[in-house]
Amino acid sequence: MFGEIAQSFGDRLRGIQAATIVPMTRGFEVDEPTLAAHLASVSSVPGINGLLVNGHAGENFVLSLDEKRRVVELARKHAPKRCLIVSGVNHESSLEAAREAAVLEQAGADGLLVFPPNSWALAHADDCVIEHHRRVRDATTSPLMLYAAPVGAGAMAYPPPLLEQLVADRRFVALKEGSWEVAAYEQNLRLIRKLRPEFVVLGSGDEHLMTSYLVGSAGSQVSLACLVPELVVSLWNAAEAGDWERARAMHAKLYPLAAAIYRDAPGGRATARLKACLKLLGRLSCDAVRPPQPPVTSAELHVLELALRTAGQG
Template structure:
C-alpha cells in the first residue's frame, strides 16, 4: 500500500544546517555531505531543510532552492524532504513555496513571518497561508511557534481556522511549553483525528512522546541523530525506562543549544557542535550572529560528552 505524506512524517526527521565558508557563502560540498550523512543514519526518515536551523531568514530564494536540489540529489531514496517557507511578504512566500516545490520538496512547512510577533489580525494569518496554498500542490504543514515568541504563537481559535483547510495535513508543534503542546494536540485531534502532530520542542521531546506524538522534526537530530532516534524508538515501544535514559543524555545538550542565554543562538551552537565533532570544517553563521564564545564552546563540549558523542 502506498504511504501518504502523513504516514511518511512519522518518526524522526532531522532539521539540517547549511555549512558556510569563511566569506559566508554556502559550502555546497560540505552541505551535500551533511545532508547525506544525516539522512543515511538508520531511523532518520526524512529531513527538514530551510528551517530555522538552516538560516532560512538570511538565505536568498536561489540559495534555498539550491539547498532543496542538493538534498534531492544526495539523500537516500525514500527519504522525505520537507522545505521551510519563510518570508515577511505573502506574495514572496507564495513564489518561494512554488519554487521549492519545483526544486523537489515533498512537502512545505509554512513559518509565520517574524513581524507577527508584534501582533497581527487573524485575517493576515489566513491570507498568508491561503496565498501559499494557492501557489502550490504539495502537502502543507503548519508551524506552532514558541509561546515566548509573542503573537507568533497561534491561539486556539486561529489554529482551528488554519487546520480547517484540508491542504494542511500536519503541524510542527514547537510551542516549547508542555501545557500548550497538549492543548494544541487535543484540539487538532478533536477536529481532525488524522492530522499529524509532531512534537518538536527539543528540550521536552520525552514529555511530548508521553503525551502523544507522531514523531519530530528537530535540529538535535542533525548533531546526535542516533541518540534522538533511540529516544523515539524507546518511547514508541513504551519502554519508558530506556526512553528516560536517552533523555538524560540529550537534555544537557538541548539546554546548551537552545535554552542558555542569550536566545536566538541555536544555529551557531549547532554548527559549533558539528565542528567539535569533526563533521564541519567551518562553523560560520551569517551575520548578525557572532561566532560561538569560549563559554558556549565549553558548555557544548561538556554536553556532547554527556551525550556520548565525544
C-alpha cells in the same frame, strides 16, 4: 487524488525527521560540498525518515531564494530515495512566500512547512495569518504543514481559535509543534485530534521530546537530530515501544545538550551552537553563521563540550 498523496505524506512523516544546517565558508557563502555531505550523512542514519531543510536551523531568514532552491536540490540528490524532503517557507511578504513555495516545490520538496513571518511577533490580525497561508496554498499542490511557534515568540504563536481555522483547511495535513511549553503542546494536540484525527502532530521542542512522546506524538522534526541522530532515534524508538526506562536514559543523555543549544541565554543562538558542536565533532571545518549572528563564545563552547561528553559524543 490529493487525499492519497496527503495520507502517504502523513505516513512518511511518522518518526524522526532531521532539521539540517547550511554550512558556510568564512566569507559567508554556502559551502555546497560540505552541505551535500551533511545532508547525505544525516539522512543515511537508520531511523531518520526525512529531512527538514530551509528551517530556522538552516538560516532560512538570511538565504536568498536561489540558495534555498539549491538546498532542496542537493537534499533531493544526496539523500536516499526513501527520504522525505520537507522545505520550510519563510518570508515576510505573503506574495514572496507564495513564490518561494512554488519554486521549492518545483525543486523537489515533497512537502512545505509554512513559518509565520517574524514581524508577527509584535502583532497581527487573524485575517493576515489566514491570507498568508492561503497565498502559499494557492501557489502549490504539495501537502502543507503548519508551524506552532514558541509561546515566548509573542504573537507568532497561534491561539486555539486561530489554529482551529488553519487546521480546517484540508491542504494542511500536519503541524510542527514547537510551542516549547508542555501545556500549550498538549492543548494544541487535543484540539487538533478533536478536529481532524488524521492530522499529523510532531512534537518538536528539542528539550521536551520525551514529554511530548509521553503525551502523544507522531514523531519530530528537530535540529538536534542533525547533530546526534542516533540518540534522538533511540529515544523515539524507546517511547514507541513503551520502554520508558530506556527512554529516560536517552533523555538524560540528550537533555544537557538540548539545554546548552536551545535554552541557555542569550536566546536565538541554536544555529551557531549546532554548528560549533558539529565542528567539535569533526563534521564541519568552519562553523560560520551569517551576520548578524556572531560566532559562539569561549564560555558557550565550554558548556557545549561538556554537554557533548554527557551525550557520549567526542
